[in-house]
Amino acid sequence: xDAHVAQLQMQYRNYILSLYQQGFLDDQFTELKSLQDDxxxxxVAEVLSLFFDxxxxxxxxxxxxxxxxxxxxxxxVGANVHQLKGSSSSVxxxxxxxxxxxxxxxxxxxxxxxxxxxxxxVDIEYKTLKAKLQDMFNLEKQIVQAGGIxxxxxxx
Amino acid sequence: MVASSEMMSVGxxxxxxxxxDLDEVHVLAVDDSLVDRIVIERLLRITSCKVTAVDSGWRAxxxxxxxxxxxxxxxDKKNNIKKxxxxxxxxxxxxxxMTGYELLKKIKVSTFxxxxxxxxxxxxxxxxxxxxxxxxxxxxSSENVLTRIDRCLEEGAEDFxxxxxxxxxxxxxxxxxxxxxxxxxxxxxxxxxxxxTVDTSLPPPPPPSSLTLSTNSSDSSPPLSPVEVFSSxxxxxxxxxxxxxxxxxESPIRRQKMGSPGLD
Numbered sequence: 001x002d003a004h005v006a007q008l009q010m011q012y013r014n015y016i017l018s019l020y021q022q023g024f025l026d027d028q029f030t031e032l033k034s035l036q037d038d039x040x041x042x043x044v045a046e047v048l049s050l051f052f053d054x055x056x057x058x059x060x061x062x063x064x065x066x067x068x069x070x071x072x073x074x075x076x077v078g079a080n081v082h083q084l085k086g087s088s089s090s091v092x093x094x095x096x097x098x099x100x101x102x103x104x105x106x107x108x109x110x111x112x113x114x115x116x117x118x119x120x121x122v123d124i125e126y127k128t129l130k131a132k133l134q135d136m137f138n139l140e141k142q143i144v145q146a147g148g149i150x151x152x153x154x155x156x
Numbered sequence: 157m158v159a160s161s162e163m164m165s166v167g168x169x170x171x172x173x174x175x176x177d178l179d180e181v182h183v184l185a186v187d188d189s190l191v192d193r194i195v196i197e198r199l200l201r202i203t204s205c206k207v208t209a210v211d212s213g214w215r216a217x218x219x220x221x222x223x224x225x226x227x228x229x230x231x232d233k234k235n236n237i238k239k240x241x242x243x244x245x246x247x248x249x250x251x252x253x254m255t256g257y258e259l260l261k262k263i264k265v266s267t268f269x270x271x272x273x274x275x276x277x278x279x280x281x282x283x284x285x286x287x288x289x290x291x292x293x294x295x296x297s298s299e300n301v302l303t304r305i306d307r308c309l310e311e312g313a314e315d316f317x318x319x320x321x322x323x324x325x326x327x328x329x330x331x332x333x334x335x336x337x338x339x340x341x342x343x344x345x346x347x348x349x350x351x352x353t354v355d356t357s358l359p360p361p362p363p364p365s366s367l368t369l370s371t372n373s374s375d376s377s378p379p380l381s382p383v384e385v386f387s388s389x390x391x392x393x394x395x396x397x398x399x400x401x402x403x404x405x406e407s408p409i410r411r412q413k414m415g416s417p418g419l420d
Contacts, residue, residue: 028320035198035323043198050191082250086298087191090320 005148029092055126078107186247203330213254249297
């Protein structure tokens with residue numbers, strides 16, 4: 001059992017490191033993890049869940065705003081981008097945040113094609129992150145079920 | 157650094173109610189983003205603060221009793237209900253409807269002069285906004301815009317935090333607050349800066365109330381009505397002689413001395 005736990009833990013460590021290395025997560029995610037303790041074991045999961053709910057809502061709003069036959073209200077799109085940028089920044093969703101920064105400029109330039117493309121990227125990106133983090137949480141669960149402790153991963 | 161006697165009474169994570177509510181720092185957090193509210197609430201709880209999180213400037217004003225609801229103001233006065241004890245307000249800058257900057261201004265403005273009775277005792281000011289003028293207001297923003305920061309500081313903001321907010325930022329704020337709080341006589345509290353309104357027509361203070369609000373929810377539930385939490389009046393820095401007759405922010409002499417930037 002110990003070998004199994006050790007293997008899972010190593011898998012977990014490598015997985016987390018890869019998420020950072022590939023730019024999915026930044027140090028704000030590390031910060032969030034540090035706020036979690038034995039008394040609040042679901043804190044990170046809870047925050048991320050709210051973040052992904054936010055993504056669904058905001059992407060929906062942006063899609064609707066960009067789907068106007070006639071004049072597109074770019075300030076409306078921009079307002080939603082601003083919100084998404086904020087929450088992605090707060091959870092450490094680095095790639096999503098980066099896309100939002102571009103997106104904001106495209107809104108300001110009233111670049112319709114650019115905005116539509118960027119929205120598609122945002123949609124893909126948050127869903128990708130969601131899947132990755134789900135895998136991460138599953139690994140955590142496996143470790144705990146195998147009787148181990150989820151390791152603290154040192155990102156450097 | 158936080159005095160050990162204060163830390164003893166407030167557990168990390170708020171496991172049990174402290175022996176004296178007066179020791180607890182209560183922070184009102186304002187942010188339209190649910191994600192950010194959850195995070196800031198966690199950060200504050202870790203630093204031993206009680207937190208009420210609301211989702212807009214209007215809710216914040218409502219919670220503070222500053223929303224010009226005449227009915228509730230009259231009710232409070234009649235029943236000698238003290239306003240809620242709030243030690244710090246931390247608000248997002250960019251919010252729909254009312255920005256954090258606008259909220260800051262509303263909190264800092266006092267438009268009515270204090271009123272004295274025939275015994276030269278100070279009545280509660282007509283404008284309740286004077287009650288919270290001294291409460292430190294911290295602004296959070298994701299944009300590092302110097303003009304924005306300057307504007308906020310000029311209007312009397314205590315500090316400006318760049319988002320995403322980190323534990324180190326909140327710890328720093330918490331330490332600043334603690335520096336202003338001193339305990340005296342066991343159930344009184346000296347709050348020269350971060351004070352709360354006082355109903356000065358009360359008789360001598362009864363023992364501290366054990367009433368606490370269930371403000372530890374993380375959603376933007378409807379604001380709580382003012383509750384008697386804080387039963388002893390503020391004491392002035394010169395001790396207790398004039399405790400019942402004046403409060404720091406409402407005394408005209410003190411107001412001049414403090415020269416609050418938000419007055420104009």
